[in-house]
Amino acid sequence: xxxRPSTLRVGLVYPELLGTYGDRGNAxxxxxxxRWRGIPAELVxxxxxxxxxxxxxxxxxxxxxxxxxxxxAANLRAGRGALDQALQGGAVMLAVCAGFQxxxxxxxxxxxxxxxxxxxLDLETRAxxxxxxxxxxxxxxxxxxxLTGFENHSGRTTLGPDLAPLxxxxxxxxxGDGRGVDGARHGRIVGTYLHGPVLPRxxxxxxxxxxxxxxxxxxxxxxxxxEERLRAERLHASTARGPRRWWQERLLARG
Amino acid sequence: xxxxxxxxxxxxxGEAAGWLSRVTGxxxxxxxxxxxxxxxxxxxxxxxxxxxxxxxxxxxxGKTTTTRLLAAxxxxxxxxxxxxxxxxxxxxxxxxxxxxxxxxDTAILEVDERVVSRVVDPxxxxxxxxxxxxxxQLDRYGEVHLLGDAWRAVSESHPDLAVVANSSDPHVVWAAxxxxxxxxxxxxxxxxxxxxxxxxxxxxxxxxxxxxxxxxGFAQPDTPNRLDGDTLVLGDERVxxxxxxxxxxxxxNAALAVTxxxxxxxxxxxxxxxxxxxxxxxxxxxxxxxLGDGRQARVLLAKNPAGWSEVLHYLADVDTSVVIAxxxxxxxxxxxxxxWDVPYELLRGHPTAxxxxxxxxxxxxxxxxEVDALVDRDPLAAARALPGETIHVVAxxxxxxxxxxxxGDRDR
Numbered sequence: 001x002x003x004r005p006s007t008l009r010v011g012l013v014y015p016e017l018l019g020t021y022g023d024r025g026n027a028x029x030x031x032x033x034x035r036w037r038g039i040p041a042e043l044v045x046x047x048x049x050x051x052x053x054x055x056x057x058x059x060x061x062x063x064x065x066x067x068x069x070x071x072x073a074a075n076l077r078a079g080r081g082a083l084d085q086a087l088q089g090g091a092v093m094l095a096v097c098a099g100f101q102x103x104x105x106x107x108x109x110x111x112x113x114x115x116x117x118x119x120x121l122d123l124e125t126r127a128x129x130x131x132x133x134x135x136x137x138x139x140x141x142x143x144x145x146x147l148t149g150f151e152n153h154s155g156r157t158t159l160g161p162d163l164a165p166l167x168x169x170x171x172x173x174x175x176g177d178g179r180g181v182d183g184a185r186h187g188r189i190v191g192t193y194l195h196g197p198v199l200p201r202x203x204x205x206x207x208x209x210x211x212x213x214x215x216x217x218x219x220x221x222x223x224x225x226x227e228e229r230l231r232a233e234r235l236h237a238s239t240a241r242g243p244r245r246w247w248q249e250r251l252l253a254r255g
Numbered sequence: 256x257x258x259x260x261x262x263x264x265x266x267x268x269g270e271a272a273g274w275l276s277r278v279t280g281x282x283x284x285x286x287x288x289x290x291x292x293x294x295x296x297x298x299x300x301x302x303x304x305x306x307x308x309x310x311x312x313x314x315x316x317g318k319t320t321t322t323r324l325l326a327a328x329x330x331x332x333x334x335x336x337x338x339x340x341x342x343x344x345x346x347x348x349x350x351x352x353x354x355x356x357x358x359x360d361t362a363i364l365e366v367d368e369r370v371v372s373r374v375v376d377p378x379x380x381x382x383x384x385x386x387x388x389x390x391x392q393l394d395r396y397g398e399v400h401l402l403g404d405a406w407r408a409v410s411e412s413h414p415d416l417a418v419v420a421n422s423s424d425p426h427v428v429w430a431a432x433x434x435x436x437x438x439x440x441x442x443x444x445x446x447x448x449x450x451x452x453x454x455x456x457x458x459x460x461x462x463x464x465x466x467x468x469x470x471x472g473f474a475q476p477d478t479p480n481r482l483d484g485d486t487l488v489l490g491d492e493r494v495x496x497x498x499x500x501x502x503x504x505x506x507x508n509a510a511l512a513v514t515x516x517x518x519x520x521x522x523x524x525x526x527x528x529x530x531x532x533x534x535x536x537x538x539x540x541x542x543x544x545x546l547g548d549g550r551q552a553r554v555l556l557a558k559n560p561a562g563w564s565e566v567l568h569y570l571a572d573v574d575t576s577v578v579i580a581x582x583x584x585x586x587x588x589x590x591x592x593x594x595w596d597v598p599y600e601l602l603r604g605h606p607t608a609x610x611x612x613x614x615x616x617x618x619x620x621x622x623x624x625e626v627d628a629l630v631d632r633d634p635l636a637a638a639r640a641l642p643g644e645t646i647h648v649v650a651x652x653x654x655x656x657x658x659x660x661x662x663g664d665r666d667r
Contacts, residue, residue, distance in 0.1 A: 016450035016458075020390060020398075025595030025623070032623050048450070048458055065398040067456035133394045134589070150590045152394055195592050200619050226622055230615040251612075252584045255656050 008034050008041040008214060011056035014048045014064075017072040018099050021152065023062025025197035026094060029206050030058060037220050048072070052079025054086045057213050061099025063153070063195060069098045069107075069115070076102055076118050083118070092212045093120075093189045096198060100183065100191035101125040101155050110154075121184050121191060122160030128176070130154070135238040136172030136194055138182045146170070147202045148234040149194025157193075159184055166192050171238045188212050201234060203227045258357075262299045265292040266354040273351065289347030292354065300346065301377040303353035308334075309362040309378045310515065313371050313406075314386025316562045317508040318344065320500065321386060322365035323537045324509050328516035328527035335359040341538050346370055349378070361520075368402050372409045375416070382519045383409070383418045383434070386441075386511055388426035389448040389561040390596075392588030399426060399448045406430030419515040421507070422476050425466050429453035429473070439489075439514045440481035441507040444568070445561035447596065482510040487528070489514060494524040499535035504565040539659030543645075544635070552578070552638045552648045554662075556655045558587065560596035566649055567601045576606040576641035579621075580634035580654040581613045587651045591616050599624040608637035611654050634658070 012019075012027040027043050034041035044056060048071060064072060076083070087093065095103045104123035107115040117124075131154045138147040147167065157175040159165060165175065166183030174182030174193055183192035190209065192198060199206040203224050211219055240248050258266075273288030292299050310329075312322040326338040337356035339348055344367045353362060366374060368388065375383070385406065388399055396402065403426035410416065410433040420431040422438035426449065442464060443449065449466065452459050457470035467474040480489050487494050487510045496509045509531045516527040536542045544552045557563040570577055579599075583591045591613050599621055608629040609617035621628040631637035634654060638646040650658060 016447065019447065019596070021393065021590070022592030022595035025592070025620070028595065028623050032625075065400065067400060067451045070456060071451060071458060150592060152590065195590065197592055197595055200595070200623065226615070226619055230619050233615055252589065254584060255586050255653055 006040060008039055008058070009044050009056045010034075010041060010058045011044045011046050011053070011060060013046045013052075013059055013061050013099075014072050014075065015045055015062070017048050017068035017075075018062040018064040020065055020068075021063040021097065021195040022197050023060065023096055023099075023195065026060050026062070026096070026199040026206075029197075029199040029203075030060075030210060033203070033206055033210060033222060034214070036222055037218065039214060039218060048075055052076075052082040054082035054089075056086060057091055058209065059083065059086065059091060059093045061093070061095040061102065063097030063099065069102070072098070073102050073107075073115050073117065077116065080118050083120070087120070087188065090213075091188065092209050094199075094209055095189065095191045097151075097153055097193050097195060100193060101157065103189065103191060104157065107155060120189060121186055122163045123157055123184055123191075125155040125157040127154050128156045132173030132176050132193075134172055135234065136174060136182065137170040137235060137238045138167040138174060138192075138194065139170050140167030144208060145204050146235060147192075147194060147198070147205060148231055148238060149192070149196040149198045149201060151193045151195065153193055166190060200227065201231060203231075258302055259298075262292075262302045265294075265299050266303075266350075268292070269351060269354070286343055286345065286347050289343070289345070289350045292350040293347060298377075299350050300353070300374065301379075303350055303357075304362065304378040305357075307360050307362055309364065309380045310382035310384060310519065311364050311366045311371065311375065311378070311380045312384040312386075313366045313368055315368060315389045315391050315559065316565075317386050317504060317511075318365045320505060320537045320540065321384060321508040321512050322363055323534055324512035324531040325384065325515055326363040327530040327534055328512055328522050329361055329363060329520045331526050331530050332520055332522050334361045334520070336361045336363055338363045339365055344370065346374060349374065369396065369405070372405050375409050375413065381417060382515065383416060383431075384511055384515045385418060385420040385427050385431055386508070387421055387424045387443070387561070388430070389445055389559065390593065391559040394588050394590050395585070396588075400453055402426070403430045403453050407433065410434035417519055419511060419518065421511065422478055423464065423466075425449045425453055425459060425473075425475075428476060432476075436476075437514060437518045438476050438478035438480060439487075439510055440475075440478055441510055442482065444503070445564050447560070480514060482507060487513055487524070489517060489524055492524055494528045496528055497532045499532060500537070500541060502565060502569040504562070539655065539663040542659070542663060544648075544658060544662045546635060546639050546646070548639060550639075550644050550646070552635060552646045554655065554658050555647060555649045556652065557649050558652045558655075560593045563593075563597040563649075567598060570605070570647060570649075571601040573647070574643075576608075576638070576643045576646045577602055578608045578610050578634050578637045578641065578646060578648040579617050579628075580610040580637075580648055580650040581617050582611045582651050582653045583613050583616075584653045586653050586656075594620045599626055602626045606641045606643070608641055610634040610637040611651065
């Protein structure tokens with residue numbers, strides 16, 4: 001590896017357990033947006049039966065089903081030391097949905113079982129009988145523009161008093177605990193309920209994470225016209241009201 | 256067959272509703288017709304099934320094709336077969352199929368994954384053919400293991416039910432095991448939904464394409480029956496599958512159908528395989544559509560990452576332009592994030608276009624796969640803009656149905 005000391009290593013953590021909703025796309029987008037700027041980058045899959053490496057620059061945790069989430073929780077707890085070491089060394093983390101729940105203290109399941117998280121962020125989640133499913137729009141703090149995504153989860157997440165959300169929910173459920181916010185942001189860790197996956201649909205968030213990993217100076221502009229068209233279309237569709245909403249629902253119901 | 260007045264009235268009312276649906280261009284009519292029948296006569300399904308022999312086919316992918324191949328094979332035995340050949344596979348779609356052919360002595364029915372447990376008893380099914388289970392429409396169907404558990408409940412309450420099932424899919428094995436199973440090893444191309452043990456939740460290990468759970472002992476069952484290239488090995492017999500349908504996935508569908516026809520309906524394997532080989536299009540899948548400029552499109556259906564992966568591995572070796580037509584309507588699943596589970600990188604070098612309601616999601620996915628793509632909402636306009644004599648249009652469910660309604664032969 002000594003001939004490529006500056007390769008950005010983007011880790012896709014437990015893709016077989018936390019990869020149900022296309023979250024691999026987040027890794028693909030970070031690697032490609034680095035490479036297109038001349039920054040060498042590689043996608044590193046961390047398999048569930050491997051020890052957690054401390055040497056990655058970015059750690060991506062995605063969404064998963066119930067049984068896999070239990071297994072992922074146990075493995076993450078075992079890999080907590082390596083994650084701490086990496087984060088203290090400047091690594092970046094994006095935790096989505098099940099992954100977001102697991103970086104908190106705990107997830108209390110519908111039957112009362114407590115799934116212990118890794119407590120990287122001061123938050124906890126409780127299962128709810130109603131699943132939040134659909135398009136989401138989140139208004140984050142500057143400098144990020146509005147984010148679009150798709151959520152599909154039954155967890156309701158409450159942030160601790162000193163933890164900032166990723167943003168205010170404009171459409172959809174987000175954390176779903178009645179405070180009208182989604183996700184969390186703390187240092188180099190970003191958590192969210194947004195799938196889509198979130199980074200292809202929000203290139204600004206992708207570049208924000210890349211900037212945390214390699215420095216903003218390295219982020220030369222990329223042609224984002226296609227991504228911006230998609231983002232605009234999703235924002236337009238998600239915020240439909242009145243007759244436009246009615247027409248949209250009719251169209252979606254058509255076979 | 257004797258039918259109650261209520262059922263006869265329900266069938267007539269259903270036919271009228273189906274006719275209205277067709278003449279007003281709203282659909283093929285089977286679903287609305289079935290809803291009316293079931294509303295007027297809730298016991299109609301059991302009554303319409305009567306005493307005929309009934310086999311049900313279900314899977315995430317391949318159920319329509321497997322049903323078609325099995326029906327073709329069983330019909331060689333002198334049996335009269337009724338089958339839901341247009342893929343109307345909910346409880347509402349089954350009643351019109353049975354009502355249409357009251358004298359058919361055998362029903363070979365495709366059944367939606369979620370519907371299996373509700374129709375086994377009313378139809379008095381004697382055979383269940385189970386292909387595979389993987390992620391599909393997660394916003395609607397929920398998690399894969401829930402479907403596997405629902406199937407397993409059927410097996411547990413019907414230990415004598417005959418099942419022909421794919422031994423390579425952990426969810427299918429978990430679901431079928433309590434019943435009386437004939438296994439056939441078909442291989443599993445898509446493993447991303449088979450990481451954990453359906454029985455205990457531990458991580459499954461895969462060696463030589465066989466799975467086992469190191470924690471609880473749940474493992475792939477041993478069977479001499481298997482798909483070996485394009486040959487089906489059934490006990491001591493080897494039968495070559497010469498299909499009119501493309502791809503490895505259709506060899507798996509055919510292997511399942513021939514095994515079921517042979518073991519359950521006593522059709523000789525060679526006869527069953529030959530009958531399967533005569534099928535060249537299945538409810539619009541693989542149909543050719545004129546582009547209006549002397550060229551044509553060939554239409555494939557792919558609606559989830561497992562199906563897409565199979566189609567892409569096939570297309571990667573074919574010299575063709577490709578249109579990817581994706582909607583995210585209710586019947587497709589409203590979340591197209593699965594596009595990122597599909598290895599579209601395999602299309603590098605193929606002229607490609609993104610079409611459908613969600614063409615921009617497709618186009619962004621292709622950009623990151625470094626596949627250059629045109630963007631056009633209309634899949635046929637997109638196809639016309641690409642080079643080649645035959646352009647492959649791979650369509651999600653509602654994109655596909657729109658093309659089938661326009662160009663398909665409804666009587667097929």
